[in-house]
Amino acid sequence: MNNIEENIVATSRFGEVAFAPDDVVDFPRGLIGFPALHQFVILRLNETSAFRWLQSLDDPRVAFLVTDPKTYLADYAPPSADAEQHLVLTTVNIPHGKPEEMTINLAGPIVINAETRQARQTVLDSEAYTTRYRVFAKESRPPEEIAA
Amino acid sequence: MLVLTRKLHQSIVIGDGIEVVVLEVRGEQVRIGIKAPKNVAVHRKEIYDQIQEENRSSTDVRPEDIPE
Numbered sequence: 001m002n003n004i005e006e007n008i009v010a011t012s013r014f015g016e017v018a019f020a021p022d023d024v025v026d027f028p029r030g031l032i033g034f035p036a037l038h039q040f041v042i043l044r045l046n047e048t049s050a051f052r053w054l055q056s057l058d059d060p061r062v063a064f065l066v067t068d069p070k071t072y073l074a075d076y077a078p079p080s081a082d083a084e085q086h087l088v089l090t091t092v093n094i095p096h097g098k099p100e101e102m103t104i105n106l107a108g109p110i111v112i113n114a115e116t117r118q119a120r121q122t123v124l125d126s127e128a129y130t131t132r133y134r135v136f137a138k139e140s141r142p143p144e145e146i147a148a
Numbered sequence: 149m150l151v152l153t154r155k156l157h158q159s160i161v162i163g164d165g166i167e168v169v170v171l172e173v174r175g176e177q178v179r180i181g182i183k184a185p186k187n188v189a190v191h192r193k194e195i196y197d198q199i200q201e202e203n204r205s206s207t208d209v210r211p212e213d214i215p216e
Contacts, residue, residue, distance in 0.1 A: 062207055131201075
């Protein structure tokens, strides 16, 4: 019997996952390319991992691998995010079998209001931010700061 | 697709609050000005497409490839 404070989503990757209503993040406009997906929960792989899955509740087959970009770029601060109120995540791309080629998308950060649980994916249309920042490449240069 | 031909400094109005104007033509490049309400996103299409592609790829990551 389900605890009435607990909801379950049957995901394609992780089987059944429990979450609380307070964990739900709402994207009124979905994500870019996925405008019909609005309700998500953020799943941790384990206690220590820097990576999370942004799991869709509308389509259980869809989950985006995300991470906190500050793990790799301490100064990354999209103009649209207020550090105190907002959680910033970026999507992560790992070519199959090549974790050393992992990239994160600095041009399309996901900004979540920690209090209201409303979120959106913003577009940073600037040469300073790349959609494929190679986090492990020694020659990767951090994006230069741009004026707001 | 609606196709219009404009000369330098001529504009196009879209909906109620969006205006697109040709600011400058230099060789193969066209400088375009866009007036739109703050709540309307305006971006170069390539960026939008790239972000969409990165989103899609991030759904395709194999859990076993994720570093510890």
